[in-house]
Amino acid sequence: MNNFTIEEINLLSIYNEGGKQGFAENINAALPYMDEDMRELAKRTLSKVETLSEEEYTELAALAADEV
Template identity: 55%
Template sequence: MIRLTVEEENLLSIYDTGSKRELFERVNAALPFMDGDMQELAVRALQKIDALTEAEFAGLAVFAADDE
């Protein structure tokens, strides 16, 4: 199983709909509006997600970290 950083999890939680395909579509649509560091983070996270099967993705729990 992959290991996502807290930053990657937070980013993916913004765009996650429960569908791997929709997650890719939403993040890729947002890439042109991200600054360089955020783009690198998004691309790295998508590379990790791309390596997952649909079943593995379905079992992936992505939650935004609490601010507390």
């Protein structure tokens, strides 16, 4: 499950709100305001999150919160 980079975990900790769906909504809302590199990171993170179950996402989000 934890094949996320430090950058992806950081992004998760910033946009994590309202579970897996809330994270996806927050990232998608922010995409138009990101530069190309950040947009690529966000899309990669989102695609990884989409493969997780809600339970796996909750564990990952807790890990991200602990690292902040």
